[in-house]
Amino acid sequence: xxxxxxxxxxxxxxxxxxxxxxxxxxxxxxxxxxxxxxxxxxxxxxxxxxxxxxxxxxxxxxxxxxxxxxxxxxxxxxxxxxxxxxxxxxxxxxxxxxxxxxxxxxxxxxxxxxxxxxxxxxxxxxxxxxxxxxxxxxxx
Ligand code: NI
Numbered sequence: 001x002x003x004x005x006x007x008x009x010x011x012x013x014x015x016x017x018x019x020x021x022x023x024x025x026x027x028x029x030x031x032x033x034x035x036x037x038x039x040x041x042x043x044x045x046x047x048x049x050x051x052x053x054x055x056x057x058x059x060x061x062x063x064x065x066x067x068x069x070x071x072x073x074x075x076x077x078x079x080x081x082x083x084x085x086x087x088x089x090x091x092x093x094x095x096x097x098x099x100x101x102x103x104x105x106x107x108x109x110x111x112x113x114x115x116x117x118x119x120x121x122x123x124x125x126x127x128x129x130x131x132x133x134x135x136x137x138x139x140x
């Protein structure tokens with residue numbers, strides 16, 4: 001079990017009630033191997049807490065029914081919209097409203113935490129080779 005997840009049950013059927021230690025976002029990010037591949041770390045009611053390491057450009061997409069929160073842990077993320085963009089540095093967060101087209105871009109590697117409704121597909125309305133199922137995001 002990864003160091004950040006000691007005491008937590010991450011894979012299989014998550015049982016967050018058994019978690020007896022905090023989960024560290026930086027360590028969880030350091031454990032990720034691939035860019036653009038989110039990992040579920042926890043759940044708050046109907047929202048997942050995820051981490052994802054990104055670099056380069058993601059696909060332009062939207063989520064028709066869910067807002068999505070991006071929190072930058074390290075690096076810089078630019079969220080491009082049809083009508084402008086938001087540049088986020090470490091410690092900044094941004095909530096993309098449901099239905100708004102967004103394209104995450106990171107020139108250098110950037111570590112993010114995401115808060116997303118459990119039903120949110122991370123590539124939204126677009127199916128791409130980068131799309132990961134929730135099962136893949138839950139897998140340790
Ligand atoms: Ni999105």
